[in-house]
Amino acid sequence: MxxxxxxxxxxxxxxxxxxxxxxxxxxxxxxxxxxxxxxxxxxxxxxxQGYISRRVTLLDPGKVGLPVSVFIQVTLNHQIKKQLEGFEREIAKWPEVMECYLMAGDVDYLIRLVVPDLHAYQEFLDQKLTQLEGIDHIKSSFSLKQVRYKTEFPLDHLAPD
Structure with missing residues (x-):
């Protein structure tokens, strides 16, 4: 090929x-x-070739009733393959989780969540996230204002013809 x-x-x-x-x-x-x-x-x-993985329409989160963005840092009690895979499998089921990254450094995962209000966040925390086995620590931060958001990757680093 x-x-x-x-x-x-x-x-x-x-x-x-x-x-x-x-x-x-x-x-x-x-x-x-x-x-x-x-x-x-x-x-x-x-x-x-995989350069275009999918085409989407981006919605305004406020207009669709999801104005609250929460960034959640999750630390597991053990970073073993079975526990990581189980966490990732569960997180992938939850529609309010917009992004989830396995991290290097002080935390294991960084999650971006969108919810309509603080009550919905509390329900997410109580009924979903804290129900997962193996979580040692959760730290949440709430976005006050979106300063920059983009989906376009810069392509100027690609080698010329």
């Missing part, structure tokens, strides 16, 4: 689709100076 290399057109396609995944193929083709068919094939190839 030959190694796939991004060229300038592929990078431009990725930049455009990161900013607006709903960009119609005809507009995308015009913006990257291709005809629609080759442009569509390039997008399909970028998907097949």
């Amino acid at each position: 030959t190694e796939f290399k991004l060229d300038a057109i592929d990078r431009k396609i990725l930049e455009i689709l990161q900013a607006d995944a709903g960009t119609p193929n005809i507009e995308l083709a015009e913006r990257v100076a291709l005809s629609p068919s080759p442009c569509s094939r390039r997008v399909k190839n970028l998907e097949d």
